[in-house]
Amino acid sequence: MTTLKLPTNGVPQEKLISMMRDFRADDSDWKNAKTWSLVYYAGEGLTDLLKEAYGMFFCENALNPMAFPSLRKFETEVVAMTADLLNGGPEAAGNMTSGGTESIFLGVLAARERARAERPQINSPEMVLPTTAHASFYKAAHFLGVKPVTIPIGADYRADVEAARSAVNDNTILMVGSAPCYPYGVVDPIPELAKVAMERGINFHVDACLGGFMLPFLKRLGHKITEFDLGVPGVTSVSADLHKYGYSAKGASTIIFRDASFRRHQYFIHTDWPGGVYASPTMTGTRPGGAIAAAWAALKHLGEEGYLHLASITIETTKKLIEGINSITGLRVMGKPDMSTFAFDSDEVNVYLLADAMEARGWHLDRLQLPPALHLIVTQSHSGIVGPFLEDLAAATAELTKQGKTEATGMAALYGMIGTMPDRGAAHEIVLGVLDDLFKHKPQ
Numbered sequence: 001m002t003t004l005k006l007p008t009n010g011v012p013q014e015k016l017i018s019m020m021r022d023f024r025a026d027d028s029d030w031k032n033a034k035t036w037s038l039v040y041y042a043g044e045g046l047t048d049l050l051k052e053a054y055g056m057f058f059c060e061n062a063l064n065p066m067a068f069p070s071l072r073k074f075e076t077e078v079v080a081m082t083a084d085l086l087n088g089g090p091e092a093a094g095n096m097t098s099g100g101t102e103s104i105f106l107g108v109l110a111a112r113e114r115a116r117a118e119r120p121q122i123n124s125p126e127m128v129l130p131t132t133a134h135a136s137f138y139k140a141a142h143f144l145g146v147k148p149v150t151i152p153i154g155a156d157y158r159a160d161v162e163a164a165r166s167a168v169n170d171n172t173i174l175m176v177g178s179a180p181c182y183p184y185g186v187v188d189p190i191p192e193l194a195k196v197a198m199e200r201g202i203n204f205h206v207d208a209c210l211g212g213f214m215l216p217f218l219k220r221l222g223h224k225i226t227e228f229d230l231g232v233p234g235v236t237s238v239s240a241d242l243h244k245y246g247y248s249a250k251g252a253s254t255i256i257f258r259d260a261s262f263r264r265h266q267y268f269i270h271t272d273w274p275g276g277v278y279a280s281p282t283m284t285g286t287r288p289g290g291a292i293a294a295a296w297a298a299l300k301h302l303g304e305e306g307y308l309h310l311a312s313i314t315i316e317t318t319k320k321l322i323e324g325i326n327s328i329t330g331l332r333v334m335g336k337p338d339m340s341t342f343a344f345d346s347d348e349v350n351v352y353l354l355a356d357a358m359e360a361r362g363w364h365l366d367r368l369q370l371p372p373a374l375h376l377i378v379t380q381s382h383s384g385i386v387g388p389f390l391e392d393l394a395a396a397t398a399e400l401t402k403q404g405k406t407e408a409t410g411m412a413a414l415y416g417m418i419g420t421m422p423d424r425g426a427a428h429e430i431v432l433g434v435l436d437d438l439f440k441h442k443p444q
């Protein structure tokens with residue numbers, strides 16, 4: 001690593017801000033809706049409000065809710081409103097977290113700890129999850145010493161219930177379903193899966209990180225949506241991200257349990273510390289007050305009417321994009337997406353080359369693997385770019401088809417290689433190298 005020293009004298013504010021502006025030059029252009037993930041933007045009005053709310057509580061720390069009753073009010077109200085949206089009864093209990101990964105981590109932790117308390121004979125806990133469950137479940141499993149047991153999906157890209165039933169055994173502490181899954185945007189058969197979990201007396205976590213603030217509104221708009229939330233018997237916890245379709249500031253998600261007895265298993269308490277009695281509801285210690293305040297402001301400001309409006313624009317935009325992509329010769333949307341996230345693949349062009357070609361036109365598309373596909377998360381901000389995006393996509397596809405080019409270079413080569421390497425250990429090594437390189441300081 002090359003060294004970088006702190007500047008001897010501080011850089012003046014104006015110069016610094018100007019430098020930081022310049023550094024953004026190569027960043028993805030989310031504001032003009034050129035990205036299809038990472039940023040959920042509901043316009044300048046809401047963004048200004050989020051900044052103001054965040055700024056107002058910028059210094060406050062929700063580590064100790066007794067010190068900041070305002071933050072406690074915000075968090076408990078955000079959780080109560082979310083629980084209501086997700087059909088939790090008056091007994092529902094939850095917390096705000098830093099994001100989907102932390103919420104999922106807590107769902108897995110609570111299941112493991114419940115099993116430790118109620119089924120101490122289990123030495124090697126397992127969780128059953130579809131291949132399409134978010135990678136953060138594997139991360140949580142890795143951190144928490146839980147074995148992930150993966151079950152296949154059907155031709156419709158939804159979890160196979162019979163496979164799930166067969167995978168459950170005496171060591172299973174948790175079953176998982178997504179609403180919807182990240183790759184294909186379809187909701188798993190939650191009622192059927194949760195029934196299996198209930199029969200076995202184990203936790204069932206629904207990952208509604210993407211759908212938690214979209215599916216309830218689509219339902220109200222008359223869309224047919226599989227039941228997926230705490231209204232389903234057997235569902236014990238749901239994660240729903242405020243910083244996705246809740247359109248809040250980053251660093252905000254929720255985990256909601258059926259009741260406080262399930263939530264207790266996520267708490268960490270250390271009563272014998274010279275530093276005082278330490279009680280922490282979630283994974284992090286210090287929790288930024290700004291993210292909590294901004295989430296409260298988003299929910300209160302948008303209200304049901306605001307979210308319905310955003311959901312309606314988003315789903316109409318998604319419909320146009322799906323129709324448009326399916327009408328481009330060679331491209332095909334995979335399955336029947338339930339909301340505004342989906343993937344498309346192709347038998348005729350190498351989709352990784354297509355992603356590179358779109359990148360050259362300024363569009364940042366996410367790449368999927370197993371099988372190769374490209375991915376879109378649609379938000380209201382894409383409503384203004386459907387035409388230009390589809391035109392570019394059609395032109396890039398036609399060019400690649402004409403060239404008959406399949407040999408990949410750059411990003412396409414990397415993705416193609418990693419996805420098809422039979423030796424997954426070697427693939428792991430390559431990705432380790434990529435990460436090392438990404439986080440290496442390079443003098444410029």
Ligand SMILES: Cc1ncc(COP(=O)(O)O)c(C=O)c1O
Pocket residue numbers: 098099100101102104134136178180181182207208209210241253
């Ligand atoms: C379905 C799903 N679950 C969980 C996550 C993880 O959320 P986060 O990136 O906020 O940790 C994501 C992120 O895209 C997701 O799509």
